Amino acid sequence: MRDRLTQGSFRSSLLAVLAAIAVTVILLGFGSPSWSSAMRAFFVQPLTNRFYLGNMLSSMGYLLIAALGIVIAFRCGLYNLGGEGQIFVGALAGTLAGLALPGLPGIFGTLLVLIVASATGALLGGLSGLFRRLWGAPELITSYLLSAALIPAAEYLIVGPANDPTRSLLATARLSRAYWLPRFFAPSDLNLSFAIAIALAGIVYLMMFYTVRGYELRIFGLNEEFATYSGIHPTTYTLGAMGLSGGLHGLTGGLMVAGTYHAAISGFSGGIGWSAIAVALVGRLHPLGAIVSALLFAYLDAGTKASMLHTEFTFELGTVIQAVILLLVTASFVVSRRSS
Amino acid sequence: MADLLLQMEGVSKRYPGNGVQAVDGASLQVARGEIRAIVGENGAGKTTLMHIVTGVVGADTGSVTVCGRTLVTGDPAAARAAGVVMSYQHPRLDRSLTVLENLFLGDEPRRLGILFNRRRAYDRIRAVARDLPKRLVTRPLARLSSGQVRMVSLVAALLRLPTDRAGVLILDEPTEATTPEEADRIFQIIRDSAAAGHAVVFITHRLPEVGRVAHTVTVLRGGRIVGTYAADAGAATLAAAMVGSSEGEDTLHPPPAAGTHEPGPVRLRFERLTIERFGRSLVSDVSFSVRGGEVIGLTGIRENGIEAMEGLLAGKLSHTSGRFELDGRTVSDPTPNKLRSLGMRYVPTDRLLRGASVDSSVSENLIALKRRHLQRAGLFDAATVTDFAASLQRRFGIDAALNVPLWQLSGGNIQKVILSRELEGDPHMLVICEPSWGLDFRTRRRIISQVRRTAQAGAAVIVISTDIDEVIDLADRVLVLYDGRIVADVPASEASRQSIGRAMAGALAVGEPGAR
Amino acid sequence: MIVNSLELMVPILIAALGGLLTERAGVLNIGLEGLILVGAFAAIVGANLTGSLLMGAVFGTLAGLALSALYSVACIELRSNIFVAGLATNLLAAGIVPTVSALLYGTRGVVRLAVPVSAQRIAGVSVMVPLAVILAAALHVFLFETPYGIRLRATGGNPQALVARALSPDRYRRFAMLCSGLFAGGAGAAVALRLGVYLPNISAGRGWIALVVIFLGMRHPLGILAGAFVFAVFESFAAAAQGFTEVPGTLLLGLPYLITLAAMVVYSALGRHARIER
Known part of the structure; x- marks a missing residue:
């Protein structure tokens, strides 16, 4: 039943992205009084000034880290569908930790936020891995359910007990300024996260293709039975890959807090977990491919937000783009030689 | 000659992929009511020869005639239409379905137009294999022993034999993984279908089986037919024919x-x-x-x-x-x-x-x-x-x-x-x-x-x-x-x-x- | 409370029966949630357009069918990964419904039913309850007593068995996926028309609950009937408890997911040995 994710090809990625753009153009045509200005906003505006460009790169960084989490899980043959929750709950946990200990020297404060966020994400992901390893519960279902159960709890904390009533936003209090990640490229919110993301892509690439661990992970993902007979321990990889995947999602959440929002806000993840799956698949589950596809996605996302001013329903446009890409990215447009 | 249900003349097949000459100028005749065993070492060409009859493999040269019809080899549908049925060593059955459902998958007798008619299905089984007990056929295949599965796949082949005329039944290792009792039942089914006027050809590697059920036995070696013997030729004769005279010494008694x-x-x-x-x-x-x-x-x-x-x-x-x-x-x-x-x-x-x-x-x-x-x-x-x-x-x-x-x-x-x-x-x-x-x-x-x-x-x-x-x-x-x-x-x-x-x-x- | 539970059972049961068809055909249908969502929205739209609840239900099922057609084209014709395409189905529903809603009603949120809700009742229970139970029984007959059902089960069990008999597994898979769209769309219609309103996220995890109910019901229509009822009892219990306790509503939104998660994990833990043998 479990079919392979590496099916399809680079061509599938390209066609999926082109189809998504085509759908976007059509929808913008429907929903916008001035089609041409919406088009210009969608395609050109993200590149026109420092603010848009920087924000685009900033969101590219976050997308990339979450996508690396997906690359690791999917390469290991595990479906982590709990990204949304891992990002959100991780971000909230990191924020709460940062708020609880406000007086640390800056760098330690930032590290505290990031570590708590990653650990929370890793715990959530690892739990699904554990259920799978112990009892064979499909991680595909449990990771989603766990995430869906916890998001309302996180929302409850943000609007309720952890809410900062002095702010008009539905959000927690802000982290102390010393914990914020340094920004470069003002006035955009591009910050150190971007560099971290690129570095992580390089690290995941090395790990995946040049270490024994990465080799074992890939073999495990392609043929669990063979991996077991080669002395690769299943527990390490079911728990490890799901934990690492969740951890990278949690880290994404933590970096979004420390770099951009400086607090946990209602509706925090906003679909980035789903986008990450699309990014990873468009990048053919390759860490370096993910860099390119994260950039592409961030561009599409920025375009969507920019064209929002020109149409009535653009907020959902992002979701539709994700959907179209996911529908087609694993498709085989060429008849495979392989029958099984 | 009307009683020869299967005639092969000078059939050869070389696999282009690995260049192996799997079958080399083989000729074979099997008559109505005859049970023919095919023996040979692994790789002697037994299975390829039978696949040429069923049309799964096309021959390079030679002709195949079934029940008087000369076939274009490599056409399974034509072979089936002429009356060839093969029971495979690894039949494609679904373990979650019951025996009855497996046997009639794709060719279900119906009731009221839309319902699966189990009674009629069972009657059709009884017509070809009297021995298959009713409690067996309502079980999911997963709960059967491997010998029982062999029997089911044999019955599946019997059901596909033409009922109104003679056919050629081909079996690949029909008693593999069976107990002696199950093997006996399988032999009885084979004898029954030969008695009903079909020709039966079965591949086996168990020489003692040959004398027990077959009338005649054909020995293959390296893609060639070495000879066809009476079934009581004895295991020693057959073994010698299978391995050949000179090479046989070498393979049978390796240097310790x-x-x-x-x-x-x-x-x-x-x-x-x-x-x-x-x-x-x-x-x-x-x-x-x-x-x-x-x-x-x-x-x-x-x-x-x-x-x-x-x-x-x-x-x-x-x-x-x-x-x-x-x-x-x-x-x-x-x-x-x-x-x-x-x-x-x-x-x-x-x-x-x-x-x-x-x-x-x-x-x-x-x-x-x-x-x-x-x-x-x-x-x-x-x-x-x-x-x-x-x-x-x-x-x-x-x-x-x-x-x-x-x-x-x-x-x-x-x-x-x-x-x-x-x-x-x-x-x-x-x-x-x-x-x-x-x-x-x-x-x-x-x-x-x-x-x-x-x-x-x-x-x-x-x-x-x-x-x-x-x-x-x-x-x-x-x-x-x-x-x-x-x-x-x-x-x-x-x-x-x-x-x-x-x-x-x-x-x-x-x-x-x-x-x- | 029993009546309430029975009525709450209906959408879960119908959706799970749809999911059972694909599961038996070898496709774990994670797109159910999205199919329910479009069904619910289309049912309200249909009822408002035609003024008839029945037509609303028809619209709902057809919307489910349309989305599942897309889903099945991706899975079968284009050989997309089943899970990724299922995810896409859910996202597509979540994206398209507010978009269409904005175009039709100028709102992304609540859409009220303009037709009065007048459920036909038999012995005090909505007519949908016996209909859903009959559907379960009919599906049982279909799967185990008809040639088409047997072939559909073989599709999930061993597609090669069909190929060997010159039958196409894709044909049965496609049929199952389209049916699941009809069923899940119907389930969505049942939810929305009972409430008399479309709310954002009205499916509230029912697709996932249905998915888990399929396993709890041992992949069997009558087992699913029991499983769906148990979940409906939980749901009505939780709804009743909301009145007595101080637990805030936001937190309760996660409860169905949590219960479903627990059920999935416990089921896996208990069923472990049985599944190894399979």
Whole structure:
């Protein structure tokens, strides 16, 4: 039943992205009084000034880290569908930790936020891995359910007990300024996260293709039975890959807090977990491919937000783009030689 | 001549992929009501010959005539229309469906236009196989023994035979993995369909079966028909015809490897070993040991314990009682990891599932066991990896580039990849299952000599195989499992195909040689 | 409370029966949630357009069918990964419904039913309850007593068995996926028309609950009937408890997911040995 994710090809990625753009153009045509200005906003505006460009790169960084989490899980043959929750709950946990200990020297404060966020994400992901390893519960279902159960709890904390009533936003209090990640490229919110993301892509690439661990992970993902007979321990990889995947999602959440929002806000993840799956698949589950596809996605996302001013329903446009890409990215447009 | 239901004239087939001449100028006639056995060594061309009749394989030359109609070979539909039906060794059935549902899948008798008519279905079964009990047919296939599944696949073939005229029924190893009682039932069904006027052709590797059910027997060797004999020709005559006169000496009595040098220390020991699963005992009270330099052949009919032994040696099953020692160390709860770290090498029966990652490259498959030793500063060293893979590629004659995915390789090359990985670096212990499955003669030779060389280098080798010839060829000592127990333990030089075959069938266990 | 539970059972049961068809055909249908969502929205739209509740239900099922057609084209014709395409189905529903809603009603949120809710009742229970139970029984007959059902089960069990008999597994898989769209769309219609309103996220995890109910019901229509009822009892219990306790509503939104998760994990833990044998 479990079919392979590496099916399809680079061509599938390209066609999926082109189809998504085509759908976007059509929808913008429907929903916008001035089609041409919406088009210009969608395609050109993200590149026109420092603010848009920087924000685009900033969101590219976050997308990339979450996508690396997906690359690791999917390469290991595990479906982590709990990204949304891992990002959100991780971000909230990191924020709460940062708020609880406000007086640390800056760098330690930032590290505290990031570590708590990653650990929370890793715990959530690892739990699904554990259920799978112990009892064979499909991680595909449990990771989603766990995430869906916890998001309302996180929302409850943000609007309720952890809410900062002095702010008009539905959000927690802000982290102390010393914990914020340094920004470069003002006035955009591009910050150190971007560099971290690129570095992580390089690290995941090395790990995946040049270490024994990465080799074992890939073999495990392609043929669990063979991996077991080669002395690769299943527990390490079911728990490890799901934990690492969740951890990278949690880290994404933590970096979004420390770099951009400086607090946990209602509706925090906003679909980035789903986008990450699309990014990873468009990048053919390759860490370096993910860099390119994260950039592409961030561009599409920025375009969507920019064209929002020109149409009535653009907020959902992002979701539709994700959907179209996911529908087609694993498709085989060429008849495979392989029958099984 | 009207009574000849199957006529083949000068049929030849060469596989373009590996260049093997599978069938070479074969001619064959089978009459109405005749039961014909086809025997021959593995790779003698039996299956290809039958596939030419069914149209699965097209012949290069020659003609095939079924029930008076000359067929265009390579057209399964035409063969079916002419009345050819084949029961495969591995029929495609669904284990979750009941027997009845499996038998009529795609051709269901109906009731009220839309409902499956079970009663009519069962009546149709009764018409071709009187013996199949009703409680059996309503069970899901998963709950049947392997012998019962064989019977079901035979009935499936019978149901496809034409009812209003004669047909040709072809069976591939119809009694494989069956108990003697089940085999008797299968024979009765075969006799009944011959009596009903069909022609029956069955492939077998059990020579005693030939005399019991067939009227005539055709021997194949190297793709050629050696001759057709009366069924009472005797196993000795047939065996000689199968292996040929000169080459036969060579394969039947291999030079004993153990005699030429000192046997090494005991590397593997089983003592009163019992394996139970779900309350059933799969292996009972098995004791034997293997020394370095020694090759043990473990054989038996399927489901008589050899799968469980493979499971144990692979770390998939644990023993319930008794002792399992590797290099003097007791292994209490074997896992793949533990066995691997104790130096066990393993070539599984199911190569593609357990033995390889078909989506990974040749090189990635080759380094699976050596992976920890190919690093520098924590990272794989590309040059070391390539050197290692290329050295195995050369040594074992793997005819493929290192970076292509394994699934693009031929079966023989995939085998070589797996074997070269497992045999590399003078292992202490090697378990190799069905070593020459699906291999051409040359590759088979090569693999046999590699396994021998591994033993001579000091490894304890266990060959697990259902193929009698193979264990006799390869092993110094042959152990036969029947019903989970060792019923024979003989030096290969004293073993004959007949004696081993009798032991596999349990004939020695009941103390009456020859009476199955 | 029993009546309430029975009525709450209806959408879960119908959706799970749809999911059972694909599961038996070898497709774990994670797109159910999205199919329910479009069904619910289309039912309200249809009822408002035609003024008839029945037509609303028809619209709902057809919307489910349309989305599942897309899903099945991706899975079968284009050989997309089943899970990724299922995810896409859910996202597509979540994206398209507010978009269409904005175009039709100028709102992304609540859409009220303009037709009065007048459920036909038999012995005090909505007519949907016996209909859903009959559907379960009919599906049982279909799967185990008809040639088409047997072939559909073989599709999930061993597609090669069909290929060997010159039948196409894709045909049965496609049929199952389209049916699941019809069923899940119907389930969505049942939810929305009972409430008399479309709310964002009205499916509230029912697709996932249905998915888990398929396993709890041992992949059997009558087992699913029991499983769906148990979940409905939980749901009505939780709704009743909301009145008595101080637990805030936001937190309760996660409860169905949590219970479903627990059920999935416990089921897996208990069923472990049985599944290894399979």
